[in-house]
Amino acid sequence: MNVVVIGAGAVGQLMASFLAEAHMHVTLVVRRQEQADELQLKRLTRVHLDGTQTVHQIASTVELKTVSKPDLIIIAVKYRQLQNIYKQLVDVPKEVPLLFVQNGLAHFDEALSLPQQTIAFCSVSFGAQIINLTTVQHRGMGLCKIGVARGNDGIFHQLLKIQNPLCPIEMVENAEQMLFEKAVLNCLINPLTAILQIKNGELLTNKHAFFLMHTIYQELTEAFVDVQQTIPFSAVITLCEKTGENTSSMLADRMQGRKSEVDTIVGAVLQKASANGYPLPTLRILYHQVLAMEESGEQY
Amino acid sequence: MNVVVIGAGAVGQLMASFLAEAHMHVTLVVRRQEQADELQLKRLTRVHLDGTQTVHQIASTVELKTVSKPDLIIIAVKYRQLQNIYKQLVDVPKEVPLLFVQNGLAHFDEALSLPQQTIAFCSVSFGAQIINLTTVQHRGMGLCKIGVARGNDGIFHQLLKIQNPLCPIEMVENAEQMLFEKAVLNCLINPLTAILQIKNGELLTNKHAFFLMHTIYQELTEAFVDVQQTIPFSAVITLCEKTGENTSSMLADRMQGRKSEVDTIVGAVLQKASANGYPLPTLRILYHQVLAMEESGEQY
Numbered sequence: 001m002n003v004v005v006i007g008a009g010a011v012g013q014l015m016a017s018f019l020a021e022a023h024m025h026v027t028l029v030v031r032r033q034e035q036a037d038e039l040q041l042k043r044l045t046r047v048h049l050d051g052t053q054t055v056h057q058i059a060s061t062v063e064l065k066t067v068s069k070p071d072l073i074i075i076a077v078k079y080r081q082l083q084n085i086y087k088q089l090v091d092v093p094k095e096v097p098l099l100f101v102q103n104g105l106a107h108f109d110e111a112l113s114l115p116q117q118t119i120a121f122c123s124v125s126f127g128a129q130i131i132n133l134t135t136v137q138h139r140g141m142g143l144c145k146i147g148v149a150r151g152n153d154g155i156f157h158q159l160l161k162i163q164n165p166l167c168p169i170e171m172v173e174n175a176e177q178m179l180f181e182k183a184v185l186n187c188l189i190n191p192l193t194a195i196l197q198i199k200n201g202e203l204l205t206n207k208h209a210f211f212l213m214h215t216i217y218q219e220l221t222e223a224f225v226d227v228q229q230t231i232p233f234s235a236v237i238t239l240c241e242k243t244g245e246n247t248s249s250m251l252a253d254r255m256q257g258r259k260s261e262v263d264t265i266v267g268a269v270l271q272k273a274s275a276n277g278y279p280l281p282t283l284r285i286l287y288h289q290v291l292a293m294e295e296s297g298e299q300y
Numbered sequence: 301m302n303v304v305v306i307g308a309g310a311v312g313q314l315m316a317s318f319l320a321e322a323h324m325h326v327t328l329v330v331r332r333q334e335q336a337d338e339l340q341l342k343r344l345t346r347v348h349l350d351g352t353q354t355v356h357q358i359a360s361t362v363e364l365k366t367v368s369k370p371d372l373i374i375i376a377v378k379y380r381q382l383q384n385i386y387k388q389l390v391d392v393p394k395e396v397p398l399l400f401v402q403n404g405l406a407h408f409d410e411a412l413s414l415p416q417q418t419i420a421f422c423s424v425s426f427g428a429q430i431i432n433l434t435t436v437q438h439r440g441m442g443l444c445k446i447g448v449a450r451g452n453d454g455i456f457h458q459l460l461k462i463q464n465p466l467c468p469i470e471m472v473e474n475a476e477q478m479l480f481e482k483a484v485l486n487c488l489i490n491p492l493t494a495i496l497q498i499k500n501g502e503l504l505t506n507k508h509a510f511f512l513m514h515t516i517y518q519e520l521t522e523a524f525v526d527v528q529q530t531i532p533f534s535a536v537i538t539l540c541e542k543t544g545e546n547t548s549s550m551l552a553d554r555m556q557g558r559k560s561e562v563d564t565i566v567g568a569v570l571q572k573a574s575a576n577g578y579p580l581p582t583l584r585i586l587y588h589q590v591l592a593m594e595e596s597g598e599q600y
Contacts, residue, residue: 195495196589198596208592212585285512285585289496292508296498 001025001158004070006085008035008060010128011101012076013136014167017046020056022162027059027067035133036060047137049166064088072155074122076101079264082110089114097155099146103186103249104264105179105272108149118151121175123182126167127246140246143168147175180272181231184220186265188213188236189243190250191286194260195293197251201244204237215282220269223278250290257297262290301325301458304370306385308335308360310428311401312376313436314467317346320356322462327359327367335433336360347437349466364388372455374422376401379564382410389414397455399446403486403549404564405479405572408449418451421475423482426467427546440546443468447475480572481531484520486565488513488536489543490550491586494560495593497551501544504537515582520569523578550590557597562590 005016006029013028020026028044030036039060046054061067065088073092075085079102089098097118100111111119127140144167146156153171160169172178189200196202196209203213217236221228253260266287273280305316306329313328320326328344330336339360346354361367365388373392375385379402389398397418400411411419427440444467446456453471460469472478489500496502496509503513517536521528553560566587573580 196592196596198592202596206592206595208588208595212588212592215585281581282585285515285582288508288512292496292498292506292512295506295508296496296502 002067002069002071003027004029004064004067004073006064006073006075007077007081008039008133009076009078010130010136011124012074013044013130014046014126014128014138015074015076015101016058017044017054017056017136018162018164018167020044020058021046021054022164025059026056027061027070029061029064029067031062033062036062038133042134045131045135047131047135049138049141065091070096072097072099072159074099074101078102079104079107079261080259082107086110086114089116092116097151099156102264103182103261105176105183105268106264108176108179112149116151118148118153118155120146120148120151120153120156121179122146123178138166141166141168143170145170145172145178147172147178149175177230180224180269183265183269184224184227184231185236185239186250187220187269187283188216189240190248190260191262191266191283191290192216193248194250194254195286195289197254199244200240200246200248203240204244212282216280216286219278219280219282220273223273223276223280254290254293259294260290262287262294266290302367302369302371303327304329304364304367304373306364306373306375307377307381308339308433309376309378310430310436311424312374313344313430314346314426314428314438315374315376315401316358317344317354317356317436318462318464318467320344320358321346321354322464325359326356327361327370329361329364329367331362333362336362338433342434345431345435347431347435349438349441365391370396372397372399372459374399374401378402379404379407379561380559382407386410386414389416392416397451399456402564403482403561405476405483405568406564408476408479412449416451418448418453418455420446420448420451420453420456421479422446423478438466441466441468443470445470445472445478447472447478449475477530480524480569483565483569484524484527484531485536485539486550487520487569487583488516489540490548490560491562491566491583491590492516493548494550494554495586495589497554499544500540500546500548503540504544512582516580516586519578519580519582520573523573523576523580554590554593559594560590562587562594566590 001024003019003024004027005012008028008030016026016028043055044058094115094117098116099120101122123145125142129137129139131137203209250260301324303319303324304327305312308328308330316326316328343355344358394415394417398416399420399422401422423445426442429437429439431437503509550560
């Protein structure tokens with residue numbers, strides 16, 4: 001199987017590594033020729049959870065159009081780079097299935113306006129960190145959920161056969177619902193931890209943080225009637241416990257002075273609720289606070 | 301004139317210094333014998349705005365009851381130390397006027413339940429920083445507003461005669477209104493700057509911070525009809541401009557890991573609004589965020 005992974009960030013590198021390990025022919029599409037050359041020279045290293053390493057040969061290029069007849073294209077860039085990728089995907093044959101791996105909801109309708117017949121979405125919960133241009137560290141076990149929004153799911157069932165216990169893959173019925181549930185969980189954990197500068201676990205032990213998280217949860221259950229069933233509050237607590245020592249991605253972004261995904265995650269949920277007539281006042285304040293922090297940068 | 305100042309924090313030391321400079325007999329009541337001894341030995345030094353210094357002889361003690369016949373007692377401790385001071389003030393003769401110098405509203409009714417006939421409140425906007433047990437630095441010019449809530453204002457008119465241009469004093473009609481206005485301004489500036497970790501001036505230049513400040517202002521004008529007239533939004537902007545480079549007291553508290561005055565200032569305003577049927581949702585979220593940050597301490 002001939003798989004293209006667009007994007008050599010932590011998620012792209014990690015997925016490419018697992019696919020190569022499953023004896024697939026993987027081409028990583030990167031932005032800079034320097035990285036393409038390095039990958040040819042040094043191959044792709046994955047540092048395992050236990051510190052050991054695996055090295056895999058993969059192809060690499062800066063031009064998607066040079067890859068002939070891919071069986072699957074995985075798009076693993078950040079949301080803000082998608083506009084540029086869409087332009088290149090328009091020229092890809094309609095038969096080639098696409099798998100989008102982004103957080104938030106903002107890309108869902110955009111991706112479905114592409115000409116390809118099969119379009120799927122992926123939500124990952126593993127931890128990964130880039131070490132350098134050719135090395136990625138696997139930092140936490142987590143599920144890869146795939147939902148096919150349109151077309152044929154055959155290619156994804158082939159992915160299921162990988163059965164690498166380090167990278168479990170699961171198919172879900174409703175792709176949009178899967179993205180929405182992930183976004184809701186992100187809304188509950190990410191902005192609060194970023195603003196208060198606390199680890200996920202403190203959302204349970206800090207009584208004012210817990211009160212605020214619970215307030216946001218109540219707003220979300222009012223705006224979206226299904227939330228109480230699909231994401232019971234006990235599941236939120238379990239997630240905070242399981243990831244207790246984790247630094248949320250939004251807090252990590254703040255600490256590194258990077259722009260976060262607050263718009264594609266929180267902004268998109270606010271917009272969806274607003275369309276239903278629910279302003280989500282608490283979450284909205286947090287949204288502006290994260291944007292204010294990004295605008296100011298760290299002053300102290 | 302024989303003036304007692306209770307509390308040798310920045311505000312207490314600075315006031316004691318200005319009073320001594322005006323040839324009053326000042327006794328500083330401190331908590332520890334060590335500090336009382338140091339003050340006897342080294343006297344009280346004030347570092348002026350231009351870096352020069354003045355040294356004044358004052359009396360010092362750890363026991364309020366050892367001071368005979370004061371003409372005025374100024375209470376310059378933090379709110380949370382007041383309960384302890386009230387107990388000592390109960391034994392002070394009813395004729396001795398009391399002047400309370402605290403932020404927020406929480407102490408107003410409490411102070412008025414004391415037996416003294418003359419009770420006044422003071423709101424200071426000068427900047428002061430403690431250097432050591434016997435030295436205070438004057439860091440910013442600012443007005444000392446005095447409002448007599450009960451009794452005779454004669455003693456305070458004598459204070460007006462000090463006429464030190466470095467410490468202008470002004471009488472106001474309504475003490476409670478004065479405290480409330482200061483608290484409202486604090487509510488607009490302090491929690492936001494503490495949470496977002498920005499200087500006062502950035503409340504104007506950071507568009508999301510400005511949006512949040514304006515949202516809080518709108519909530520306050522709805523809850524308290526007078527606010528729009530007594531504190532027009534233009535006055536808030538002017539204050540942010542004038543104090544643009546300042547670190548708000550609440551942000552300073554956060555940076556030093558101290559408990560802030562969020563309860564006596566923001567908590568008191570929330571309570572007052574709530575009694576009027578206005579929940580002030582945005583300010584309430586900020587209130588819990590500041591408490592959450594205090595509970596967690598700085599993690600990063």
